[in-house]
Every structure is written in C-alpha cells, then in structure tokens.
Amino acid sequence: MGIPKVLNIWSTHQFWVGFLTALGIAPENIVFSSDTSEEQYREYGKGRGTVDCCYPVKCMSGHYGELIFGQKKKIDILLSPMIYSLPSFLRGHVLDTLTCTRVMAGPENIKAGFLKERDVFAENGIRYVSPFVSLGEPQKVPKQLYLALKDVLDLSEDETARAVEAGYRALEAFNQKMRQKSREILTWCARHDHPCILVLARPYHMDPGIGHEIEAELQAHGFPILWMQYFPIDDDLMQWLFGEEIRAGRIKSPFDISDVWPSSYSSNTNEILWGAKVAARFPWITCVLRFSSYECGMDQPTYTPTQKIVEASGTLYFKFGDLDATKPAGSIKIRVETIVHYVGKYSPDIIRRKLAALPPGCPLLEETTPESAPLAA
C-alpha cells in the first residue's frame, strides 16, 4: 500500500498508519513516498501535471510517480485520500475545519495526469483508491472508508469502524506526544528566560522540499523552534494566556478566534490565526516565522491579519512567502542573519513586555512541569 506523503497527510499520517495496521496490514507494507524534491518531480512527475498551481499540489505528480515507478517492491494499492475536513483542536470553536479546496481536490487533479492518455495505474498492476473522507466528522468516516475500500481490502463495516477508531487514537496519541514535547521546550525557555521561535505554516511546510527547512537554519543559531500545530493546549497554559480575555467577554474560549478571523471555515487557516494569537501573547515566543507557498490562495487573505496580530504585542514577524520548488538559499541566508540579529537584540525586551501583560503564575514556572533542552527535541 503506497501513500503519497503530500498535503494534509502531513497532519494525519498517524491516522492512516493506525487505521491500516488495525486492518491487519503490516507496517512494513505501508509505504509513504519520500520528501518532496525537485529530482523526484523531474524523474517521476514531469509531463503529468495538468495545470499550473501552487507547488504543494503540483509536486504531487512526483509522489504518485515515485510510488508507481520507483519502488523496489511494487505496491498493489495507491491510496490518496481526498481529505475534506480535519480533526482540528479548534473544532467546535470555529465555523468549520475544512481543508483547502486544492487539498481536498488535489487527488482528482493529479490522477488525471496518470489517466489522460492511458491508465498508468492499471498498466502497473496498481489499484488507485481515493476515498473522500471527512476526518473532521468522525461519525461519517467509517462509512466513507468502508464504501471506498470494501472491495479493495475485503472489509466488513464493523472492522472498518474499529480500525477508524484505532486510527483516531493513534493520531491523538501522536499529537499529544508532540505537544508534550513542545511544552517541555517551552518550560525550558521560560525557566531560562530564553526566546524561542514559532512557525506559522501549513503542515506540509514541514516537508523539506516545500518549506525548505528554513527554520532549521535558525535552530542552528540556538533558537528553539516550535510548530504551531503542536503548541501545548493544556488548560493551565490556555487559561494563563487567554483567561482574562475570556472573563472580559472578548472571546468565549482559548480556541475562539472570532475576535480576529470571523470566517473561520478552513482548518489550517484557523490554526495559523490561532497560532498568531498565541504568539502575540506567549512571552518567550519573541519571533514568528510565516511560511507560505507561491500562489497560495488560502494564505493570501491572511497575510495582513496574521502580521497585525503578531506585531500588536511587539513580537517579531518574518514572512517567507512565494516558496516554490527551488530553495531560495541566498535570500534565506541573508534573512536568517537579520532574524538572528533582531531576535538576539529585542527578545529580552519583548519577553518583559509580554510577561507584564499577563497575570502572574505562569504554569510553566511551577515546579511540577518537566523541562527538556530544546535542541534535543
């Protein structure tokens, strides 16, 4: 079973692994395509693109091609789900948690490149399966996956439902582990009064071929990096950051973003906006890195609000926009130097100012929370 490691697979891969292993597929028989790279596209995807669009979607042809042509052990099934909605921690506090229209429809677009002249899947003895799946609404998922996969994997409704549960459990466990790790890093920062940097981006910007590992260059300068997706959401921390605003009636919960983003339909967008709010408040986040891909229609309306939210508290904000296939190494180098300079110079002041705006009693400074040295994370 091959799964293209693209788009929102980056935030749901644990679900898929949990789900498939619960159905009895051995973990070694589940293959993800490799990280995105220009070579991957050149070798496997070239000429299969059907339209010009943002790179995270465009590069999918390379991932499909690699799974079809580039495996030592041939795959039998290529599973590329059309993920319609996401199980976000903001669900219930926002209008919806949908994926970008290109994320949900990407597989329909990309498969066309492998079908338009002849059926490349069939020629290679591969079954192409692309279930439409509303991961944000768990009650719908068993039926959706059962109908899409029953003939391919010979499933019963019950075992599908059980496997779906296992998938969610695996995803939740993974997210919790990552948040716990982030909390330990934040604790270390708080106790050592050390600045850290928060990345606001879509999950697939974690792919080195899409986000170009810009954040790693900063980490090398000694600044811990956290991804907003895995920011700890424990109640003590949330209350410390947002409690007063909730009591003042400005928001209903720590996860309410209606004060900054009323049209909260899109899951990844919502989380970016929420991350910006956290960054504007959390004292030891003194700098935000915003990544965005070239021609990203979802990010476009968020540029100004995100920047304004972050900068309202004096937190530094740097945007790397228009990311495409090629790593802009030169400009990254220059900007990283600038960022290092600013973070070094202004962080103490930013931390002091933001701390003063929050109530006393930061839970991270309490004795009970373990800390971990950030660079080991």
Add this chain to the structure above:
Amino acid sequence: METITRINHYTAYRPRPFTREERATVTILFGGLTWKHERLIQGVMHNLGYKAQPLPNITRADLDAGKELIDVGACCPTIFTTGNLVNFLKSEMAAHGRDEVVKRYVFLTAGACGPCRFGQYHESYTMALDGLGLRDFRLFLLAQNQLDQGATHGGGLEINLPLSLGLVWAILCADVLTDLEYMTRPYEVIPGETDRVLRESIEYLYDVFRNRPQAKLRGGKLKIFAWHVLTDYFTDALREVRRRWASIRVDRLRVKPKVKITGEFWLQTHEGEGNYNIKRWLEQEGAEVIPPPIAVWLDYLLHSPITSEEWKGAERDRKKIALIRALEHIYHFVYNRFRKALGGLPYELPDQEELKQLAKPFYHYELRGGEGHMLVGKALYAYRHKKAHMICELSPYSCMPNTMSIGAMANVLGRYPDLLYAPIEVKGDAEVHALSRCQMILTEAKRRAQAEFEEVLAKTGLTLEAIRRYEERHPEVQRSTYRIPHYGYAGTAANYIIHLARKMGRSVAA
C-alpha cells in the same frame, strides 16, 4: 482587566449596527451579478421599503484600484469586486465628503460559502476600507443558503421570506430573460432590437417586483411561500414580456457555433470588463452563447446537502433529505413555469443527479469550493446532449477550485477527445492572450457548425431558397419567440431546418 489593556491586541473589523430607523436614509449597496439581475433585485428591495442601489458596472480601473489596496495574490473576482466598491466610495467621497458616505451607505455582500476565498471576500473588503480610511463604513455579510435569517446586524435589514423569496424569484426571472437575450441577439434582423426590448422588459419587470402586493407578503411563512409558488403574478408578467419580445424578427439561417459558458461563479455570470466582455466578444466573432443561469448554482446549493446528509442515515436525516427533495421539486416547478410563460424558450435546468453522475469518474461531487464537480458535469452534459459545439470555461487566475477541475478535465478530454473545450484564464489584464486562445477553438466550433448545417440540408433535401420561400409564407417562424425544438443538433440553424422540413411534410429522422 488592567493587564489586558497594556497590549492592544488586534481585532477584526466589526461593523457598527445598521438600525431599523436608518432604513429610510441609508442606501444598501450591492453588486456582483449582471445589470439585469441587479435591477430586479433593486425592485425587490424597493418593494420592501429599503433604499438600495447596485454598484456601477465593473471596469478595468476597478482591477487597478483593488490591486492597490489588498494583499497580492488575490483571485481576480476578489480584486475586481473590491476595486469596484473602492472606486464607488472614492467618487462618492469626492462628491459628498467622507462622513456623508459613512452615514449614507452600507454594503451588503454574499459570502460564507466555506472553503474557497469566496468565504473570505470580506477580508479583502475590510482591508480596502482600511486603506481608504473608512473603517467605520458598514459592510455586512449574508449567508447565501438561509432563507430566513431574521433581523441581522442591528435590525436595519431583515432577512425574511418576503425578501429571500423576492430575491430568488428576481434572479430566476432575470435568468430566463438572459437566456432569451442570448438566443435572440445573434439572429436579430434589425441590429439593436434585442437590447432595446430587453431594457424595456427589465424595466417592466422591475415595476412588477417593486409592486409585489404587500398583502401577500404578510402572514404565516407557509402562506407567503405558497403565494410565490402558485401565483400568476410573475408568470403573467413574463407572458407580457414574451408578447413584447415577439416583435423581434430573427434570421435563424445564420450558421453559428453554440458556445456554452461555464466557469467560476462570478466570472461566468459577469457581463463586462471583468471577463473581457467575453460573451459579447463571442457574439461578435459569430457565435451564439449559452449563458450560465444563476439558477443552476442555486439548485446546486439546494441539492448538495443531500449527499452529506446521506452519510448519516438516521431517521431525522432521512426526513431532512425528503424535505430537500420536495423543495427541489418546487424550485424546478417554479423555474419551469417561468420558462413556460416565455414560450418554453429558456433552457431547462440540468438535473443535478445527472451532473453528479457524469462528473463522478473525474471529480467527486462532495468536493466543495467554486462550482465543484459541476464544471466537469456541465461540460459533459452539453457534450452528451449535443447542446453546444464548444465549452468556454472562464477561470480566474489563481482560483483554487477552478485549477483543480480544469486539471480533472484533462482526464475528461482523454476520454472524449472530440469535446471542444476552451479553458480561459482571466487575469483581468491579459485580454489578447485569452481571446486568441478562445479564437483557436472557436474556429473548429465554426467548422463543425457549418458541417452540421450542410449535413442537415443534404439530409432534408431543402435549399436555402426553398426555406426563404417558406418563411415568406409563414412569417411566424421568424419570430424570436417561435420555439424550435432540439432535434439532436447543437446548432440553431440545423435544428431550424429539420423543423421546417417536418413542417413542410418531409420525413426526416432527427
């Protein structure tokens, strides 16, 4: 409390309320459709005691104004509509001063459709308002899928059944008239006649909507709804339009390729510089255009919850599905009554289930954003039923959903290589390139229309002279309101000849 105020956190734009008392003095601005739809909508608003005014027609200058004030990378409908509002407000500020504009107008826009930027248009609008120093100008968002939202945003606007049904009915009337317009103008004998009668008809219908009987807008919801569905008030008005329309003489022997317009909602609906005036351009290039009715979009909105409700399978959901299906029947019933009142000339609405099935192998029907699977479905529908020679799909530069369905169309074309499909990317400022792309496919469409015409002449054994003689003896066939059935040919001329041949008593298979 004290701690919070030390950092002034960012908040999104929130308009101050538009109150009931302000109704008499504040004008509601709106836009985004064609001048015909907007004029009838204005009639509905006036009928309910609102001051309302559509924004001026979109121009190229709106693109520049929009680009200047919003973040780069927006899709062209966002830029055009934002720029349109900006330019209007600027000119009003120049004439009456800033404060007067803030006091005198509110802007109402549809939104809330979710995954694509359409749900976020207002973010661009508010950014533009900031740029103009008009943050206190009031901008309101309407959910497009709820008929009864009650008094919103301070009570100035009440989204109730009389308003919502009025708006839907106005849109449907403008749609059927638009069909009539586009099927007549390319064949009119006296140039300019169609546009003249169209203007008169729209003004007449404006009065019809403005004078909707108040007594029928009061009382229970069911009563109001039933009146709208069953009354002859609107169908009588459309019959009067038909009577006026009958004065236009047409020459249906002009051989023209039929071009079906599909694409992103705003772009395909628009008539003007926002899409390079492409419908008029196609007509000038010798085509007959099939315009995209808004009615199909509304039908899609109505139908689409069914699929997602079906997943749940509970008793309550089944009832909901049954209710939606009943509403769909009523909706089609109303639309067909309007069509019938215009002599059955406007095109029928495609069956949503059929669109879904046609698109199924290529584009999943639950994928939302833009027109979803309908772009694929509509192209195949026109192709399979021989409704058009060619599809012209208008796709905004950097539109998210459209790029996806255009990509999927590659698969469709692989399977149906003779489907003539011209996807036109509209940037707003690259007209020559876009039109020349369209021109190339249009040339082939013209060739097909001509071949079809000659085939029909040969098949019927008719000559042009014989047809002209028949027309002289039967002038009614040259009336624009004379209905020519569809005999399985895409072109109007071909169907016309078959029809006349049958009238002349020749036996011709369709």
